[in-house]
Amino acid sequence: MRFDVTILGSSSATPIYNRNPTAQALNINERFYLIDCGEGTQQQMLRYDIKSSRIDYIFISHLHGDHYLGLVGLLSSLNLNGRKKPITLFGPAHLKDIIQMHFEYSETTIQFDLEFRATDPSKSEIILDNQDITVETILLDHRIACTGFLFRQKRRLRKIIKERVEELQVPVEYYAVLKRGVDYFATNGQVYPNNELTTAAEEPRAYAYCSDTLYNESYFEQIAGVNLLYHEATFAHDMLDRANETHHTTALQAGEIAKITGAKKLLIGHFSARYKTLTDLLDEARSVFPETELAIEGKTFVIES
Amino acid sequence: MRFDVTILGSSSATPIYNRNPTAQALNINERFYLIDCGEGTQQQMLRYDIKSSRIDYIFISHLHGDHYLGLVGLLSSLNLNGRKKPITLFGPAHLKDIIQMHFEYSETTIQFDLEFRATDPSKSEIILDNQDITVETILLDHRIACTGFLFRQKRRLRKIIKERVEELQVPVEYYAVLKRGVDYFATNGQVYPNNELTTAAEEPRAYAYCSDTLYNESYFEQIAGVNLLYHEATFAHDMLDRANETHHTTALQAGEIAKITGAKKLLIGHFSARYKTLTDLLDEARSVFPETELAIEGKTFVIES
Numbered sequence: 001m002r003f004d005v006t007i008l009g010s011s012s013a014t015p016i017y018n019r020n021p022t023a024q025a026l027n028i029n030e031r032f033y034l035i036d037c038g039e040g041t042q043q044q045m046l047r048y049d050i051k052s053s054r055i056d057y058i059f060i061s062h063l064h065g066d067h068y069l070g071l072v073g074l075l076s077s078l079n080l081n082g083r084k085k086p087i088t089l090f091g092p093a094h095l096k097d098i099i100q101m102h103f104e105y106s107e108t109t110i111q112f113d114l115e116f117r118a119t120d121p122s123k124s125e126i127i128l129d130n131q132d133i134t135v136e137t138i139l140l141d142h143r144i145a146c147t148g149f150l151f152r153q154k155r156r157l158r159k160i161i162k163e164r165v166e167e168l169q170v171p172v173e174y175y176a177v178l179k180r181g182v183d184y185f186a187t188n189g190q191v192y193p194n195n196e197l198t199t200a201a202e203e204p205r206a207y208a209y210c211s212d213t214l215y216n217e218s219y220f221e222q223i224a225g226v227n228l229l230y231h232e233a234t235f236a237h238d239m240l241d242r243a244n245e246t247h248h249t250t251a252l253q254a255g256e257i258a259k260i261t262g263a264k265k266l267l268i269g270h271f272s273a274r275y276k277t278l279t280d281l282l283d284e285a286r287s288v289f290p291e292t293e294l295a296i297e298g299k300t301f302v303i304e305s
Numbered sequence: 306m307r308f309d310v311t312i313l314g315s316s317s318a319t320p321i322y323n324r325n326p327t328a329q330a331l332n333i334n335e336r337f338y339l340i341d342c343g344e345g346t347q348q349q350m351l352r353y354d355i356k357s358s359r360i361d362y363i364f365i366s367h368l369h370g371d372h373y374l375g376l377v378g379l380l381s382s383l384n385l386n387g388r389k390k391p392i393t394l395f396g397p398a399h400l401k402d403i404i405q406m407h408f409e410y411s412e413t414t415i416q417f418d419l420e421f422r423a424t425d426p427s428k429s430e431i432i433l434d435n436q437d438i439t440v441e442t443i444l445l446d447h448r449i450a451c452t453g454f455l456f457r458q459k460r461r462l463r464k465i466i467k468e469r470v471e472e473l474q475v476p477v478e479y480y481a482v483l484k485r486g487v488d489y490f491a492t493n494g495q496v497y498p499n500n501e502l503t504t505a506a507e508e509p510r511a512y513a514y515c516s517d518t519l520y521n522e523s524y525f526e527q528i529a530g531v532n533l534l535y536h537e538a539t540f541a542h543d544m545l546d547r548a549n550e551t552h553h554t555t556a557l558q559a560g561e562i563a564k565i566t567g568a569k570k571l572l573i574g575h576f577s578a579r580y581k582t583l584t585d586l587l588d589e590a591r592s593v594f595p596e597t598e599l600a601i602e603g604k605t606f607v608i609e610s
Binding site: 015020043047063070073077080081098106107143 | 318319320325344352371374412
């Protein structure tokens, strides 16, 4: 099952030349999940050939402009382009007021169903559960209410070994229970262990999105062992005071979080505009967690087992 | 005196690859005036090296997203970058509510003086009068309240011919009246006509910004004879019905307006996303008004005498 994330924006607060505010497009089994939607996200989708018409879900972490100011424009464009499919939008309660005000003053009537579900910044909970994944909120520690999002694939059924079941002439009605791991009891009384007739489905993978936040251990347990951890790393560690003051994380801390929580891989982003180049931030995170990559715009990262 | 306009965005409604929603930066005597501020305007300013810190005035024509959704992001970035200089913002009354709501929910306190002046869509009036220019609203005919803006340079004082006044030993105290066109009465009784001692200042130039609007003669008289007319030309003339329905202008109509109002030059923009290339629109406008150019992003057009 396809599970990857394309970076659409990686700058914090103010954009700089070649770095846009935060947005990410997750492709999970050919459905698109947009995480945050900074100003210019719809232009970035055009640039990197992510079809905005394919987005089914949008998740907004918090109401700082660099995480949501592209949302009204994106929804307007989808509407103008004739969208009919519904969109489910998750975000802080006040986001609804903001969207309504824009549409009221521009006299816009959205022609598709925009289902808004307010996130609760007081408790972590599963906010989405569909055939492919569950999504949980992660309670982050920012200056204003902010939640991250944890995407967990569901465990899929075991796969039938076609040649083997045909050879044994297993009736088709048995396939559903075989996929669930049950052994096969043949009419002649012989028992075939399930693992002779099926192979295990791939291990479910998980992607955690943690931005924006102060280093805070409260969410470490929840994200333990994820396959890919996206963590903000706004500053280098020599700016720790500034990071604490503004409720952000340093690249070194992001590396430590990945190490402590046992992430398989780390992706850092949300870079301050003060960094023209990013290699120092990468080196810093890698000094404690070698499996680190930079959230470079336009790049797609596969969430691997 | 410098008087030019740099195009930051030229798309209508939805952006397309390489065309951003509407924004223009006017440089008048080294002060910046921003007209409209579609999503991504701050990124466009970075791209085309227009220093946002130099903006003193912002004009928003109307509350369709493609004309103002970049404003909150721009103001936030100016604030984060430590701006202290005031900004005067002109736009529809509800724009103030929108900005306030964003800043309230993001818990942002702007550290510079943002003076908001609501435009009145019921009458054309001078909304700005400083040492260099006056700015008048133009009443346009759109689906929601919308004003264009007419920038008129002020007539400057005549220029002293230095060699001549030194030769005649004209006392310095006379210079101010000479600049106003008064003849020089020398102490020996001789009268020197003013035009022997001064040269005329350049003719004041005017720039009219008309977007978005239906073809409507009501504003033609007001913009008569401008040096550069920016007029929206959302559609080609074969889409006239669609233009009328959505209250937009065709490229042919834009050319006719320039011809009828006696503009020196015409700049067309606000192109529908349906046009991948723009030469047909240009040819159409030029068929009635040869002095037409396309509002290509990143290009600077001098408002010439």
